[in-house]
Amino acid sequence: MSAGPGLESLVDQTISVITNDGRNIVGILKGFDQATNIILDESHERVFSTKEGVQRLVLGLYIIRGDNISVVGELDEDPDSRLDLSKLRAHPLKPVIH
Amino acid sequence: MLFFSYFKDLVGREVTVELKNDLAIRGILHSVDQYLNIKLENTRVVDQDKYPHMITISIFDWESVDTSFKILQFGLSVRNCFIRGSVVRYVQLPPEGVDIELLHDATRREARGG
Numbered sequence: 001m002s003a004g005p006g007l008e009s010l011v012d013q014t015i016s017v018i019t020n021d022g023r024n025i026v027g028i029l030k031g032f033d034q035a036t037n038i039i040l041d042e043s044h045e046r047v048f049s050t051k052e053g054v055q056r057l058v059l060g061l062y063i064i065r066g067d068n069i070s071v072v073g074e075l076d077e078d079p080d081s082r083l084d085l086s087k088l089r090a091h092p093l094k095p096v097i098h
Numbered sequence: 099m100l101f102f103s104y105f106k107d108l109v110g111r112e113v114t115v116e117l118k119n120d121l122a123i124r125g126i127l128h129s130v131d132q133y134l135n136i137k138l139e140n141t142r143v144v145d146q147d148k149y150p151h152m153i154t155i156s157i158f159d160w161e162s163v164d165t166s167f168k169i170l171q172f173g174l175s176v177r178n179c180f181i182r183g184s185v186v187r188y189v190q191l192p193p194e195g196v197d198i199e200l201l202h203d204a205t206r207r208e209a210r211g212g
Contacts, residue, residue: 004131005180016152020185022119024151036135036182048151066182070117073141073152073179090150096118096185 007032010074015040017064018071022093024048026075027062036066046085048093053086070096100208104201105130105189114144114190115181121149123179134183141179152179 010029017025017038027043040062047055105127114124115136122145125138143152 005129005135005137006131007180009178010180018119018121018151020119046151067184069182070119070185071121071123071152071179071181074177076177088150090148093121093149093151094119098118098184 007036007038007072010072014075014077014080016073016075017069018073018093019064020068020070020096022095024093025059025062025064027059029072033066036069036072038064038066038069038072040064048088048090050089050091052089053084054088056085099132100204101134102130102132104204105134105136108191108195111192111195113138113192115186116188116190117181118185118187121152123152123181125177125179128178131183134186136181136183136186136189137178138181139178141177 007029011031013029014026015029017027017040019025024046025040025043026046027040029038030041031039040059043059043062045057045059047057049055109127109129111127112124113127114122115138116122121143123138123141123143125141128137128139130136141152143149146152
């Protein structure tokens, strides 16, 4: 057990990234490096608000600098596609304060 | 390297990772690296109602979500997440995973310079 928590196993899978400024970006992981810089394809941002459902903003191919990444989650497409984003309401996530 | 080794010994235990954005994620520690990046399995967000943002990360039947008890019960397949070491505020450990004497000794040794 020496392999660290790399992102190898998530390549070509749909992932959900939470950034330090509290944004949530969903896309297909195409590449990453040791600084957790990430390349996402077919990405979109999910904007949470309390006033209306979750908005999807299409971003396309995206590179996120590792410094700005908080959490990378494996996304299972089936339950996710059944998720009714228009009914999901929440405060936007707080930014990371170091 | 002390805390890296320490966390490596905790692999397989259930921990709660509190992030610097106040999100707290509970899960089985899968792996850790030199930056103290952490990978968790079977994750669930503490206070899911307030933070549904990670629901899309967790894998379970949306209809069944009203308590964490149910989420556990349905416990569908793998729900993994990678947490960057730089955003971790605290890691809450299982009490049985902490050997205070050993940590005392190790930190003192480290402070003396190996």
